[in-house]
Amino acid sequence: MSPTRRSTLPRFDSHDPAVLADPYSVYRRLRAHGPVCRGGTGQWVLTRHADVTACLADPRLGTEYPVEYHRMSVGDGPAVSFFSRILLDRDPPHHTRLRRAMHPAFRPAAVRALSDRIGAMVDDLLEPAFDRGHCDVVEDLAFPLPVSVVCELLGIPAADRELVRPHAVDLARGFGLVVAEPDRAATHAAVTWLRDYIGELAAERLRSPGDDVLSHLLTPASDGGPVDLAEVVDNVVFLFFAGFETTMNLIASGVAALLDAPDQQRLLRKSPDLVPSAVEEFLRFDAPIQAVARxxxxxxxLHGHTFRPGRLLVLLLGSANRDERVFADPDRLDVTRSPNPHVSFGGGAHFCLGAALARLEGRIVFDRLARRCRGLVPAGTPQRRRTTSFRSLSRLPVTFLAA
Structure with missing residues (x-):
């Protein structure tokens, strides 16, 4: 059978209101039609788990885009050079060098050493909520926890965290496949502000180094090569954003999933030892990052279609995680699911640097909730952020009773 002609393939539009409202119904229709669909100009989109997994590690695909691609995505401005410098958008050898410099702070042993400190942060955030009997999961837990953790890692003073917050939220708008026109100015402004702020911190660390990621990145490499200050600043800005976005979405979406599945709530309360597998299921069920591009x-x-150099492959992680060829009853939350080969942290050389940290924060949060909550019920209407690449909530009011 000849391959489906491009003109007859369904099209995936990340800005479609139907995708923003319920991407999984859209993904299901795309997977049923076939493994490949159209995207925007010069884009092909892959929907199934096997293809997404393979392409995440395929050396014929890269993430280092020509400057013109960034201009097309976000418009001309300071964000163009920012996206050209950060770890996320570099290929070897630059990616290898940057990842090696950042890895010590995120290796499993270093992350495990943070367990007690993160546990104390979670307790400090949850105690007032338990006393009140209600909270906004996003505002009171999912956002402040990972922001506090990443600020400590990077050396951002606690007093400045609320100052930095709105600019980090605006920066998130720039990580879509194509940034909507109304969001472009905010993205460029956020890059400028965060560069200035981190630049001032970097100047302080050069005068008086500390034991934080920024100080270590400013230390000359063993080969004696000079430190590229602009590159360090941009990658610390990126680490700050990446350090809270995925974890915030994991926690908020995990709680939202449990609100819709009381049976799974009861199971977790009965067997808190299921929390690690529950966190993996939250990651699969509602992936914090819905798509990446190569x-x-x-x-x-692939599947009879030829992809020419310079084209983009959009890998739908959220669709791959609901692929019925891999996951039984994929649209059902199952905190006991095993195995669970989700792709929410990506794969290959670009596997998420902070995956171990996100997992640890998620496990501590849901362990506390499982052991100390008798019930968790909605207390209002959740609100979703209108983002194209992230599955994110801006408001999630809940009522619960402390055990």
Missing amino acids: LVREPMS
């Missing part, structure tokens, strides 16, 4: 560097063919 640049075709060499000609390649």
Whole structure:
């Protein structure tokens, strides 16, 4: 059978209101039609788990885009050079060098050492909520916890965290496949403000180094090569954003999933030892990052379609995580699911640097809730952020009773 002609393939539009409201129904229809669909100009979209997993690690695909791609995505301005410098959008050898410099702070042993400190932060955030009997999960827990953790790692003073927060939220708008026109100015302004702020911190660390990620990145490498200050600043800005966005979405979406599945709530309360597998299921069920893109560097063919160099492959992580070929009853939350080969942290050389930290924060939060909550019920209407690449909530009011 000849491959489906491009003109007859369904199109995936990340800005479609139907996608923003319920991406999983859209993904289900796309997977049923076939493994490949159209995207925007010069884009192909992959929907199934096997293809997404393979392409995440395929050396013929890269993430280092020409400057023109960034201009097309976010418009001309300071965010263009920002996206050209950060770890997320670099290929080897630059990606390898940057990841090696950042890895010590995120290696499993270093993350485990943070367990007690994170536990204390979670307790400090939950105690007032338990006393009140209600909270906004986003405002009172899912956002402040990972922001506090990443600020400590990077050396951002506690007194400045609320100052930094709105600019980090605006920066998040720039990580879509194509940034909506109304969001572009905010993205550029956020990059400018955060660069200035981190630049001032970097100047302080050069005068008086500390034991934080920023100080370590400012230390000359063993080969004696000079430190690229602009590159360090931009990557610390990126680490600050990446350090809270995924974890915030994991916690908020995990609680939202439990609100819709009281049986799974009861199971977790009965067996808190299921929390690690529950966190993996929250990651699968409602992936914090819904899609990533890869640049075709060499000609390649898949399912009868040829992808030419310079084209973009959009890998729908959220769709891959609901692929019925891999996951039984994929639209049902199952905190006991095993195995659970979700792709929410990506794969290959770009596997999420902070995956271990996100998992630890998620496990501590849901362990506390499982052991100390008798019930968790909605207390109002949740609100979703209108983002195209992230599955994110801006408001999630709940009522619960402390055990």
